Amino acid sequence: MLITVEGLDGAGKTTLISGLTEQLDATVLREPGGVELSERIRELVKDPALTVDPRAEALLYAAARAQLVAEKLRPLLDGGTTVILDRFIDSSLAYQGGGRGLGVEEIRTLNEFGTGGLTPDKTLLLRVDPEVGLGRIAGREADRLELAGGEFFARVAKTYDELAAAAPDRFVVLDATQPPATVLASALEALT
Numbered sequence: 230m231l232i233t234v235e236g237l238d239g240a241g242k243t244t245l246i247s248g249l250t251e252q253l254d255a256t257v258l259r260e261p262g263g264v265e266l267s268e269r270i271r272e273l274v275k276d277p278a279l280t281v282d283p284r285a286e287a288l289l290y291a292a293a294r295a296q297l298v299a300e301k302l303r304p305l306l307d308g309g310t311t312v313i314l315d316r317f318i319d320s321s322l323a324y325q326g327g328g329r330g331l332g333v334e335e336i337r338t339l340n341e342f343g344t345g346g347l348t349p350d351k352t353l354l355l356r357v358d359p360e361v362g363l364g365r366i367a368g369r370e371a372d373r374l375e376l377a378g379g380e381f382f383a384r385v386a387k388t389y390d391e392l393a394a395a396a397p398d399r400f401v402v403l404d405a406t407q408p409p410a411t412v413l414a415s416a417l418e419a420l421t
């Protein structure tokens with residue numbers, strides 16, 4: 230079983246996942262990352278000092294994802310392990326497809342090529358207004374994507390909502406303004 234956790238920066242994805250792993254027997258991986266090549270791509274793509282064209286950005290995320298799937302995710306799933314992924318394809322659809330304006334379907338095609346069409350069984354979408362999420366992580370050093378403007382995040386949030394509405398069987402939409410324990414309880418209820 231593949232469970233993905235999605236949502237804006239600061240929505241509480243990592244917090245929710247650490248709660249889930251106390252209750253579920255699952256391997257946790259993050260995106261971009263999880264294997265050496267993808268962790269190195271993560272450093273590149275998040276570096277505020279680099280100029281990264283939107284198309285290059287989309288390709289870098291897709292490349293990191295392709296390697297993660299081939300090297301680790303596919304083998305784990307084939308071996309019967311439940312995997313919880315901190316971000317997956319829907320992040321690219323929302324951030325590069327919606328936020329950067331490259332088009333959701335274009336980014337979907339790119340990522341289907343990269344992953345061989347792997348689709349999550351369940352996707353937990355932590356729904357929060359961009360200002361709330363960004364406010365929660367304001368104390369951290371911002372990465373390159375977090376420095377994009379408010380209109381960018383509004384488009385990302387809108388695209389996430391559209392993706393969830395289009396795939397209601399896969400998506401579980403959680404109100405991420407609730408306290409962490411409430412969000413965790415709702416997530417567990419949806420998964421079991």
Ligand SMILES: Nc1ncnc2c1ncn2[C@@H]1O[C@H](COP(=O)(O)OP(=O)(O)OP(=O)(O)O)[C@@H](O)[C@H]1O
Binds near residue numbers: 236238241407410
């Ligand atoms: N439900 C919540 N209510 C209030 N604060 C929360 C909630 N969930 C997480 N937080 C806090 O918000 C901050 C961001 O949480 P977290 O790192 O889990 O978000 P994230 O979605 O993983 O962010 P990023 O996209 O940057 O990885 C942390 O300080 C965390 O303690």
Ligand SMILES: [Mg+2]
Binds near residue numbers: 242243244315
């Ligand atoms: Mg996180």
